[in-house]
Amino acid sequence: ALCNPKDKIIVNRDCHQSVINSCILADIEPIYILSKIDKETNIQEGIDIEESKKIIDNNLDAKAILLTYPTYYGKTFELKEICDYAHKHNIAVIVDEAHGAHLGLSDRLPKTALEEGADIVIQSTHKTLPSFTQSSMIHIKGDRVDRQRLSTMLRIIESSSPSYILMSSLELAVDIYETKGNELMEELLDNIEQFKEKNKNTSFDIYNEDDKTKLFLSSKKLGMTGYELEDLLREKYNIQVELANYYGVLLICTIGNTKEDLDKLSEALEDMSNRYKKDSYIECLEYPVVIPEKALNPREAFYKNKKSVKIYESIGQICAEYVIPYPPGVSLLSPGEVITKEIIDYVILCHKKGMNINGIKDLNLEFIEIISD
Template sequence: MTTHRERAPIADALDRYRERKGTSFHVPGHKNGRIYESHSQVAGMLLDAMRVDVTEISEMDDLFQPEGIIQEAQELAADCFCADESFFLVGGSTAGNLALILTVCATPGDMLLVQRNVHKSILNGLKLAGARVVFLRPEFDQHSGLAIAPSLNTIRSALDAYPEAKGLMVTMPNYYGMGSDLRPIAEACHERGLPLLVDEAHGAHYGHHPELPRSALACGADGVVQSTHKMLAAMTMGAMLHVQGDRLDRGLLRQRLSMIQSSSPSYPLMASLDLARRLLHTQGADAFTAGLAAVAAFRRGLAQLPRFGLLQPLQPGEPAAGPAAAAYTRQDPFKAVIYDRTGALSGYALQRALEARGCVPEMSDEQRVVLLFTLGSTLDDANHALWALMHIVEQGEEPEGIRSGGEKDGSEAGLINGPYLNQAGYTMFKPVELLSNEDVETSLDRSLSQTQATDEPHVSTWNNLQEENPYSSPITFSIQPISQDRVEPIAVTESTGRVAAEMVIPYPPGIPILYPGELVSYDMAERLVVLHQAGAKCQGVNDTTLATLLVFKQ
């Protein structure tokens, strides 16, 4: 007999619709894929999806006024993920982040505390809300230099300094699977009656197996966004928003979700969310057995290849290295982040070498490659990756990427002469500055006075050179565009001390390293040159090669 948890209401309804083979007198126009049945170039699997690509007809319910199968599916999701209420998202975690911000910052000028190294969707949500933002400086893993979450001390200080804030938004885990315990952060927010919002896009699987970290909801978060398609088994763009407690206005949240999502949501996509939930609900921790065995086998094999290192937090008994150690205490076991210990291969070059051998990584940066395992991974996958790495060693892969002194494959030297920069645009070791702090502050003041005189929006975080500041001053975000006659392109090698007029978003992971109005520090100029020379893909820029940067005119 089928139990309640074994039901998949949306998927079951679509199966019934397909079996009836009724004549469609409704959208979409492809009429259950019939228009393509005589087109041999249309893949059969796409036709199968079209046969259940329906709209809000009888029995199919309405995502924004659910009373039937969608309501039941969302209630089952809430039960599975231990939420008070869950919402299906058909626009990825982006839709959830936008809706949460527009709910908490309901009035233009409302203030939100935000971790600085956040996904671009959060910045866009702040613009849409017209919010005032206080950015919190992240801590850094001392070994890798990668940015994690802000420290508890930074969060408490910012909460004390800005009691008018409407809440706090952080990202946990980051793209590399790094994180820490959110419980003290939730407690700090709740002591002041404020909600904790968590972008948990990469942690939808958390809390469902003893070897996985505790979920944000279990740590006390009030609103949590998860990309169910990333680490679980939904289709791309399938995500969920989970809420608990009474610190969020759920009526307003529903309204915001209906505003920023399509009024014609994909039913196959929602069905995939339904099926991903059912898999967890019925199998529980057993759903992860094969995937965890695969990644464990990969880690054992990697230990036999001393050329390659593996990112991981401090092990028991290792000495802590300052407050950053507390910010990185948990690693997602499904994220195997590897790097070439010799430095001969950059992360980008290592990714290309793996792809040439049939292994397609999730992403890479200047040093590292992220191999993403999930509950769908197998021992064959692990063996394939190990075989590829062994061949890279045995075949003596030609070194690529940035060499000492900033040269790439004989090209002209750039600014780089020192350590790699981390994903958030900071470096752990300060190079010699091209400008003194006084010179940079003068340049920034001059740029600000020129841009503010026009009464157009100006968005700025704190000066990157002033890393002793744990949080920024309040910054007003606006959706109003920047006038093009106020900006100009300059070479990235000459950008130190100038004020950026565009976002620079390495993708993946989609975390802006520069915002319009932010001063370009020496460190940032270095990073831009690295990205340019490595051929990194960036969004938000006018020059996709990143040879030039759009800045405010002086």
């Protein structure tokens, strides 16, 4: 809605794969901002503000900047500063607030993207508020967005047969948000603080800095990968986490969770600390932080001829498919990017440890598609 074909859009590298798909559909050129990674946890921390300003300065012809806020792990950054800087250069700000539809329910949580100055905000309402899966909202603020053009674009990509069940669930979520949301959120945040206090002496480090509804449990001291912990919690304790990375698991707590839910998690952590702790920590594994060289834009690569080669023979070639650890759906390699040994080594090692990989056709990771032209 903000770009024409061949226009630029500035995007955080740890964006959702749907952003790249949109660039393919609309023939838009993505300009990436490198995202920060916590080496202790492999948690994605968001963008560096000064680096983002440099990217804007070097791409003043960009029509928009799209940022993920909060990150999938609940980390935030100085969004208002970036909004003000982008607006100063006549660049609109789109925020993927998929995991932040609840932020307005308490002053103990980070400010919402709209409060920070974003022009368009997309929320996956179903992730953190009580609506059905697939239900989401788009919010617009100010006069930088042509609302009629946006409505036209939505008609092109949405179904002409909308689900009234999903829409009704959104109305119910809004009603709960407005009438009971503040009370439920304060109760949840109090329960989370009690949970953290109760478990500070277990074998798990708890990370819970910005969005207090997100709990990252590091299993490093337990001597167990996050993938192993995810399986153990599900199969042994009937607890389903949002996602796992190499160092731990992420849990999303919502206003639908009760004190009993967190008590059950506490019992599981105590039991695992007593029964499963190993003598040594897991080995260190660094997340690839370098953005691969872009040889073709996503749309050009999408329509090129492709061929499948053995995965280690692909190094130095142009990738023709996605390589996406899932969840959360952040692409390590996208169509048009040059394949590096660092990324292949990381993906294969993590896959052996239990990480799921999406996008690539060969789920065994023996072959990968490259551009054959």
